Amino acid sequence: MSLFPEPLLFEASRPGRRCTRTAGAERARATEGLPASELRQRPPALPELGELDLVRHYTRLSQKNYAITTNFYPLGSCTMKYNPVVHEKLAALESFAGLHPLQDDGEVQGALGVLFELQQILAACTGLPEVTLHPSAGAHGELTALMVLRAWLDETGQTQRRTILIPDSAHGTNPASCTLAGFRVVSIKTSDTGLLDVPDLREHLGPDTAGLMITNPNTLGLFEEKIAEICREVHAAGGKVYMDGANFNAIVGIARPGDFGVDMMHLNLHKTFSTPHGGGGPGAGPICVTAELGKYLPVPRVVEDEDGYRLDHDRPHSIGRVRAWHGNFLVLLRAYCYAKRLGAEGLRRVAENAVLNANYLRVKVHQKWRVPYDRICMHEFVARPKSEVKDQGIRTLDVAKRLIELGFHPPTIYFPLVVPEALMIEPTETESKETLDSFAGALNQIADEALQSPEILTGAPRNTPVQRVDEARAVKDPQLCYRCS
Amino acid sequence: MPYIQNTEADQQAMLAAIGARSLEDLFAPIPAGLRVAGALPLDPGLTEQQLNEHVSGIGTWNRAASARPCFLGGGVYDHAWPALVDHLMQRSEFLTAYTPYQPECSQGTLQWIFEFQSMIAELCGLEVANASMYDGASAAAEAALMAVGATGRRRIVVSAGVHPHTREALRTYGRHQDLEMVEAPLRDGLTSWEGLVGADTAAVLVQQPNFLGLVEALDRPAALARDSGALSIAAVYPVALGLLRSPGAAGFDVVVGDGQSLGVPMGYGGPSFGFFAARERFVRRMPGRLVGTTLDRQGRRAFTLTFQTREQHIRREKATSNICTNNALIALRGCIFMAAVGPRGLEEMACVSRQRALELRASLLQVSAIREAFPGQPFFNEIPFRIAGGEPAVTRLKTALQQAGIAAVLPLSRWYPGLEGVFTLACTERTTPQSIAQLAQVAADTLRMEMAL
Structure with a gap:
């Protein structure tokens, strides 16, 4: 690691230095017709540096980090695995990176094809047939799924169901997402064996139960062995089961949450599907749900018909948009590359x-x-x-x-x-x-x-x-x- | 197997150390009935070479707008960026690091985030900024929720000129917080706030320039918010701030936006990054990560994540937001981009984008079937035009331009039912006089039979 102190860009800044230039700027001409009241008096005070010093600055900063490529990085639940470099090359192809999100479907068949096939791959891995790739990260997926749950509860007249049960070992995003989606949170104990305390769960199930959020394998690294029974109990009480898929890398290809009785889950593609963490993001947090809940997923959906792939905005039951455009496409593309490279085996x-x-x-x-x-x-x-x-x-x-x-x-x-x-x-x-x-x-x-x-x-x-x-x-x-x- | 280093011999040695006979033994905690019998129904894996060919092949089904004249806008613009942005953000020590929870081995990430926060705050004319949000739409939604928390009121007055996706995301987020969204209509292309902001208003939200491309007067919403004890929130297009005054200077409390124009590929809409700047008094209510300076044991300057008691991993259901992963790496692109262009470079980009828009207007107004949709209203780099012949003519023009290899024409009627026959075209510093002439020629040829407006 570089041990030398690195000055801030602002401290290294000298008036008049610069890296890049755009030819042909004429301020007087450019401001014609703009109201004087809305113009800046002076340009924003961004730092001024030459190209060599700027390249050196960021190169040196990079040398003050541990990363997967420099050091073993065993962060629990974060899945810091190798990020294949070939994905970086493919995600930089102009045929993907240069697409404008408002281009007609006919001009982006490749992008829509990648999204459609990735949906199918994730459905196959999870056993949950309906998939949206919109959410930008795991917590965003949780929130989206909880909104889907709200939509289902509201449409089926179960507005009294406003409590979500969450094990005390859960990630902090679970209860925080519940609050944003307008649910109350009740914490369920972890038993002596490190698994969800089923009697405690049973005690808290009731007519106000909207559902259970469970991480499986849980944050202790243990598989919730009674998951099928847990799902049955929650269903019998009238609720749905959400699985936090942060730890899905432990069971991908081995077991499918849809088979457990799980109704909804998110996947962190920056974990299981190896897209880079980038110092905190971007991620992608697709959610996979049962056929029953599919109609509530955000718009637009990617569908295939006789003319090819297209974006379908006409979903009257949808919760609406949770972000702009169509998801973190270039992250999704990397995850697609990963799944295609690995295959089922x-x-x-x-x-x-x-x-x-x-x-x-x-x-x-x-x-x-x-x-x-x-x-x-x-x-x-x-x-x-x-x-x-x-x-x-x-x-x-x-x-x-x-x-x-x-x-x-x-x-x-x-x-x-x-x-x-x-x-x-x-x-x-x-x-x-x-x-x-x-x-x-x-x-x-x-x-x-x-x-x-x-x-x-x-x-x-x-x-x-x-x-x-x-x-x-x-x-x-x-x-x-x-x-x- | 790709990316797995354990050999058969390694596996046997490790299983022996564990005391297990087979890999299957390790999955004993999963009841047999819940395990997949056989393989998942997926294609066999590819070699790296096959993957390259497969994915590049799929790429040929796309027609990248950036590889030809692009006049599409609507919040995503075909700007240029210097090569050092791509080069430096690919440094694997940035690319493959996690959130900088351990400051001693994450000073690189922490220092660039601090610099990013500083530049965003300066650009927006505010005191503090966070480490990034998912995108502009979710940043605006979080700002509205923050205003609800800060004021104890539930009504958000949103300009109809705010990006439709932002308004839709706000509606989705707000539905479960009993948030009441009131739209301030557009009159002659600009927001009319009359009679909508009062003692029950939590925030006003305006976009600069608005979705039609027109420059809003910021004083009015800022004053209305101030006088009624509401927060004023502006969503901005950051390149425009090279020339336009910052909302902070106009008195706004919160400024959000999408960073795509700051050195980020259009990427079919993502990932970009959202930014979030505010007055200092809102620090404890802000969503997302914040980096601050402090000292290390030896009294040297050090950077660290701070105010973490706002965040979900500490506060759980009482957190200010549920955000955890943000869009850091793309914010790093924006950070390097802002440092590379500097104050004058950003102004130059803003100027040339606007100059090209003026030239585009002059050329297109030669076509008798096309007029400005809101003559006399100030536009920035994106202009709303009206076409004789209404929606069918808009579609014909769009198709003709597509056939000529030009990506252009955003029809507004999908989001603004009153604006049939109106579309926008956007310019950047990548727009050339030749592509403007070509666009005008195709428009003239296509619309020859339309009546003059």
């Missing part, structure tokens, strides 16, 4: 090796770390420091920072909330045994260091562009942009 291998790698890592560390649910896991598992480590005053945060120092991106920490001091570890299928061995070695070394010389952990990281940052200060004295600082 390759997708199944994804799940097999993701689960193999996670279990291997689990047994490599479970002696020096406490693994609260130490049995066959799916694509990830949760560990925590042993109590003697805690007695040394060492917290999971210290472990994470020491891992950074040893060249590994830390796992997800302090989540799920049901395990104190959690380290949620997801290696993904694309890592080699050697990488897993060296990460396990580092983690076990840290367990020893925590007991023998805890200051090694509390002083970490030392070899990074900055050492531990004062996050509280950023709130107390907010500096959110250059002008304010």
Whole structure:
């Protein structure tokens, strides 16, 4: 990593420097007929830099990051697997990237064909026949599905059903999406075995139940073994089951949520289908639903008829639009490439090796770390420091920072909330045994260091562009942009 | 198998370490009856070479607008960008990093986001901006929901000149928040706010330039909102802000928009990025991620995610929004783009786009069947025209232009039933005088038999 401090663009800016030029600009001519009151007095104070310094700036910034291409990145539930470089080349083809979203369907048959076939692929993988590719991310998919549920409830006269049940191990987006869609949230306990507490669920099902949002495999990395029974119970109470598909990579090609009795789910294409995370996005969060709920999906739908593919806006039961245009098309195209490259066999291998790698890592560390649910896991598992480590005053945060120092991106920490001091570890299928061995070695070394010389952990990281940052200060004295600082 | 490094021998060694006999053993927690028997009904996988051929082949079914004269607008514009945008955003340390939750090994992402927030805030004339939203439409919907939370009122007065997709997304989002949406109509192409903004108004929402391409007067909605204790929200086309004053300078509280024009391929509509800027007093109500500066242990400047107690992973059902993944990588494109063009480059792009629009108007008004739909109203780079012969003539013109290889003509009647026979054409700095002449010639030839307007 680059250890040199990098000035802000604004600090490096010098009046008169520039990179690019557009020929032929004449301000006096350009402003003819525009009301003087709506014109700028001066151009926006963007930074002014030459091309070399700008290229160097971003190149150096890139060197201050860990990424999948530089370091093992076992963030639980985030599925940081290899992003095939060929997808970048194909998504940059002008025949896709240069399409305007208002071109007539006849001029974009290739794009519509990709979308239509991707819908079919996702339907085949999930066992849920109706698919929309619109949602921009997982949370957006959750929200879209909850709106679909609202539309179904309203149309069937069940307006008293306004409660969604959510396990206490769920991602924070689940309850946040419920609030946005106008539902109340009731939390369901996790049992001693790390699975949804079915008696607690039963107790909370009732005439106000709109549905259950369940993550499967759950955030502890465990498959909800009673999923079919759970779906039956929710259905019997009059609700629908939504599955958060954040962890679908563990079961793709192995099992289909539609067969469990799930009514709706989202897929994070930036997880299971390997589109790049990009420092926080863009993602794509398609939702797949039963035939019964298909008519409520957002418009426009992509359909095929005798003339080819077309966008269908005429869906009177649809919840409407959840965004502009037709989804994050170039992300969807990358996911399509991935599915086509892998095929049925390759997708199944994804799940097999993701689960193999996670279990291997689990047994490599479970002696020096406490693994609260130490049995066959799916694509990830949760560990925590042993109590003697805690007695040394060492917290999971210290472990994470020491891992950074040893060249590994830390796992997800302090989540799920049901395990104190959690380290949620997801290696993904694309890592080699050697990488897993060296990460396990580092983690076990840290367990020893925590007991023998805890200051090694509390002083970490030392070899990074900055050492531990004062996050509280950023709130107390907010500096959110250059002008304010 | 593609992208999997475990060999057969690795798998056996790992299974032995786990104490499992086979890969199938690892799926024992999934009841046998719930497992797929056999393979999914999908085609066999392709080699990389086959994939290249397959996908490039599908690409030939498309006719990319960017590869020929493009006069389509409606919120997505065929602008140019310098090569360094593509080059730098493909740095895999940006491309394949996650959300920068661990600041010590994510300073690269955190610093560019801070710079992005700073540039967006400057462009919008406001104090703070977030790390990006999905797109312009969802950013506007989130702004309206923020206004509802901030004012405790439920009525949003929306200009009919706001992009139809934005209004539709707002309606979808608002339905479950008891949000009441009132449309301020267009009079002669510009928004008429009279009698609509009052003590029950949470926010007014205007788009600059509006969907017809016309430049709105921003003082009026800003004053109406201020006087009634509502928030003023503007949705903007960022390139236009190279020339037009920022809504912040006009007194607006929140500015949102779609960043497609800032160095992002049209990409059939996505992914782009949404941006969200506001006055500082709204920081704790804002959706999305925020990066701030702080100090590290050694007292050096450091960047970190901040105000995370607003967000879903901390606050769960009480969060200000459900957004988690945003459109960071595309916002990085916008960030590099803004830094590359700088203040004068953005102004030049705005100027040339407008100059070409003026030239387009002059050429097209030579065609007797075409007139400006709203003569005398100020347009920016997109112009509403009216055609003699109504909708059938619009369709004929569009088809003739398609046959001539020109992507053009956005009919407005689909969203504005009163505007039959009206369509828009947009220009950018990529528009050439030759393509304008060609468009005017095709229009003259096609509409020769129409009556003069």
